[in-house]
Amino acid sequence: MRLSVIGCGYLGAVHAATMASIGHDVIGIDVDSAKIESLGKGDTPFFEPGLEEILNEGLKSGRLRFSQDFADAADADVHFLAVGTPQQQGSDAADLRFVHAALDSLLPVLREGALVVGKSTVPVGTAEDLARRIEHTGATLVWNPEFLREGWAVQDTLAPDRIVVGVPQGAAGAEAADTLREVYRAASTPTTPFIVTDYATSELVKVAANAFLATKISFINAMAEIAEVTGADVSTLADALGHDTRIGRRFLGAGIGFGGGCLPKDIRALTARAEELGVGEAVAFLHEVDQINLRRRDRVVQLAEASLGGSVYQRRIAVLGAAFKPHSDDVRDSPGLDIAVRLHGLGADVIVTDPAATENARQRHPQLTYTTSLDDALRDAEIMILVTEWDEYRRELSPTHAASLMRGSYVIDGRNALDPVDWRGAGFEYQGMGRR
Ligand code: UDX
Numbered sequence: 001m002r003l004s005v006i007g008c009g010y011l012g013a014v015h016a017a018t019m020a021s022i023g024h025d026v027i028g029i030d031v032d033s034a035k036i037e038s039l040g041k042g043d044t045p046f047f048e049p050g051l052e053e054i055l056n057e058g059l060k061s062g063r064l065r066f067s068q069d070f071a072d073a074a075d076a077d078v079h080f081l082a083v084g085t086p087q088q089q090g091s092d093a094a095d096l097r098f099v100h101a102a103l104d105s106l107l108p109v110l111r112e113g114a115l116v117v118g119k120s121t122v123p124v125g126t127a128e129d130l131a132r133r134i135e136h137t138g139a140t141l142v143w144n145p146e147f148l149r150e151g152w153a154v155q156d157t158l159a160p161d162r163i164v165v166g167v168p169q170g171a172a173g174a175e176a177a178d179t180l181r182e183v184y185r186a187a188s189t190p191t192t193p194f195i196v197t198d199y200a201t202s203e204l205v206k207v208a209a210n211a212f213l214a215t216k217i218s219f220i221n222a223m224a225e226i227a228e229v230t231g232a233d234v235s236t237l238a239d240a241l242g243h244d245t246r247i248g249r250r251f252l253g254a255g256i257g258f259g260g261g262c263l264p265k266d267i268r269a270l271t272a273r274a275e276e277l278g279v280g281e282a283v284a285f286l287h288e289v290d291q292i293n294l295r296r297r298d299r300v301v302q303l304a305e306a307s308l309g310g311s312v313y314q315r316r317i318a319v320l321g322a323a324f325k326p327h328s329d330d331v332r333d334s335p336g337l338d339i340a341v342r343l344h345g346l347g348a349d350v351i352v353t354d355p356a357a358t359e360n361a362r363q364r365h366p367q368l369t370y371t372t373s374l375d376d377a378l379r380d381a382e383i384m385i386l387v388t389e390w391d392e393y394r395r396e397l398s399p400t401h402a403a404s405l406m407r408g409s410y411v412i413d414g415r416n417a418l419d420p421v422d423w424r425g426a427g428f429e430y431q432g433m434g435r436r
Helices: 010-021 033-040 051-061 097-109 126-137 153-158 171-183 199-230 234-242 263-276 285-307 335-345 358-364 374-378 399-405 420-425
Strands: 002-006 025-029 064-067 078-081 115-118 140-143 163-166 194-197 316-320 349-353 369-371 383-386 410-413 429-431
Touching (some): 010 025, 010 051, 010 153, 051 153, 078 097, 097 126, 115 126, 126 140, 126 199, 163 199, 171 194, 194 199, 199 234, 199 263, 263 285, 285 383, 285 429, 349 374, 358 369, 399 420, 410 420, 420 429
Parallel strands (some): 002 025, 078 115, 115 140, 316 349, 316 383, 383 410
Antiparallel strands (some): 140 163
């Protein structure tokens, strides 16, 4: 099928390349010339395992192209909207400017019978507005939220755990759902749940999923706060809870909490939208989820201060990690990087290392010192703080090697990813998050 993908950021670039990899003829459109040029040459603007391979395969096969010109999307049967919906400046609500701008540019080339498929995460009610905007063209609007995780984006797009499609009522809606079944045929199995619903439900599925995941993380981090004053161990608690199949162990990883381009902004946008709709009370608890999450960062700063006798001023601190999670170079709302910035603000001599994200981190926070060498980061450090659980730190770093480089012997494990017995055995004072 002929597809266009409008917006070639994280979501769009992955979607365009994976759709080409399953045999579609895809044109990726973006207003950013640098992005289009780099993708057209087969260079991925961000780190995502497996993406570069399928991007290059697609370009070589001729099934994947990139352009800045919306006229190049005119032939497509299906147009995917994959632009960003960041948090608005000075507000918790989502900024829909890019969605509307993309539609403005698409409208002049939109054919009767074409399908416009929204993939961006939007406040409930947006699809209905957009459907009204394209009504006169004879094209149909569908909402098809994306659930991909960074670091697993290609795999999640090629083998999604569910496909959700919000369609208008009537024959046009049924036909649109069938078209999407066809689009995703090679990226699903006969048992992949394919849920056809209305616009509002499909929009809510995405934000509700992210709000639930955020709540699960903050729940265990709230338990970590209690564990810290009672001597309980939150990791054992999470294991014990996780054996209850109704609860499950995943997303009960206590630590410095969630970050990234989705969870933080999505819980805020859902709260803002619910307030607009007069049902703010229904999700007032998400404010608490946000606060618990942010408090974990304070805790690390306090631990660092306490370990150095009350002040971090001019003390050497190695921060291991900058990305908001491993297998990613994304530093958007990274809890670990925020901790590094705060320690720097308190006068600490902070050095940050990360296998993939130092360049992105440097662009956002040039005031910090960065290195890609773990040894250089650890050399002469008084405290080591692990904030992103890369295998390089979790599995490959031996406590005796760290001890041979560091000046001090204090380890703060912001992800509960290290073995306290090993680190204590090597002479370190180990401090986890809610962990004995
Ligand atoms: C998330 C959703 O998982 C995905 O379905 C959606 O499409 C986009 O948002 P992503 O932002 O890639 O994906 O990250 P995710 O793996 O969900 O992790 C989010 C944050 O939570 C990370 O900072 C991670 O470190 C943190 N986290 C995760 C925890 O603190 N504890 C956990 O147990 C799990």
